[in-house]
Amino acid sequence: MSTPETALSATQAGRRRLSYPMFALAVIVYLAIIQLGGLLMTELTGEDDFLSTRAVFYGMIIPLGVALAFTYGLIAYLGWTRPVLHDDRPTRPWVRVVPIVFLVAIVFGINYSALSDKGLLYTLVLLIATQFVGWGEEGMFRGIGVVVLRDHGLSEGKVALWSSIVFGAVHLTNGITHGANAIGQAIMVSLAGYFFYLTRRVTRGNTVNSVLHGLFDFTLLTGTSILIDQTFYLGALLPILLYPALAIVLLVKRHSIEPAPAHAA
Template structure:
């Protein structure tokens, strides 16, 4: 297996598919088992309070984020994870632009105003932990390991997105068969985040947008007791079919001219 691109020879370790799977499982275990343990210790089982967000999100997600970048540093993959040397055509910037517009329009500003600035700041940090952690694992380590195994960029996009969606099937433990359509939607989101990584030439913008996307969704559904449905929450969801149609039409114009797909 070749070493990851964008790194100097001799400075990186190799990673097999089974070991990548182990890393993903450990990452999920830190979040799920750590979250359950902290919920038991704290007595907090929702995100209605700052304390609930700290124990339910900040602590387990922070530990998972530290694990993710600890693994990346150990592998010597900081450069290939944080920098992407596979550009796209400029029009692909439409993907992050649409995300930013949908996020800005989809945030429930009224609900956040009721919570106060400390709560909002803590929730913002927590959701950034989600974004940087998941993007570090799936678009960072995942994309790098697939490229190191010699897959074409089309297959890198496909399999990194499929794995991202598949791990969300673990939600079936608490949500039953409803986890299946969620996994499919998450796979599609994974492809969008992959394109944001490519067009921005790094793993930062997709991480930030991922976190803000989750922040927008939570602001409209999960921060107030008996919270009524906020119509703006539909806007981040509607971007999926909009972007899917755009990318279906323009799918052959993503790679630069002459690039191997």
């Protein structure tokens, strides 16, 4: 008879394990590539913002692309392609509200007028750059991070908690360029990490959350960083309102995320 232990062993067969210190080292390398690479590109180009196509390419595409290659290279080396890209822990159907709310905020939150002013090339380069962010961060934290925590036997609740806390904590490194504002960002990012974790679970993989993550960052940038006249954009409120709205829903429904026990059905 198959037991949970034997099923777990079968799932882990043929792939390497990653200790907590080694996972921490992987995260540090990932962050170093982005932060130091970004600073190097800024020094070489002399541009410290993302208001031009050239600045986005050198300041985002290059360091984020290298970090993305590192993440998926590590996944391939560990033999974790399947557990990273596929999730065998379902949730109840109502959790689909999480990616749906994200999609609504993205569609109505993008500043299409500002993008039109910046041009098609700029828009495409920024879109690619933010997808690098989404796939890289989801691969590292909802992919590798979740698998590491599960391999160490944590309950799914603790997997959600600690993967989200780690995700938020690493954004404190943005203090290098953003100062004390990085603290508030880290708190918000931890909450977003939990939303992306639930998206991974309900969509049974790491693809939808990666795409949504990138599009969400794209939306935030179009509503703030690239406005030519820096006037207030009403659509920028939608991504901000997403956090408390989903937090309230999940607080109320927190006990009905996991599938109902078979005997209850």
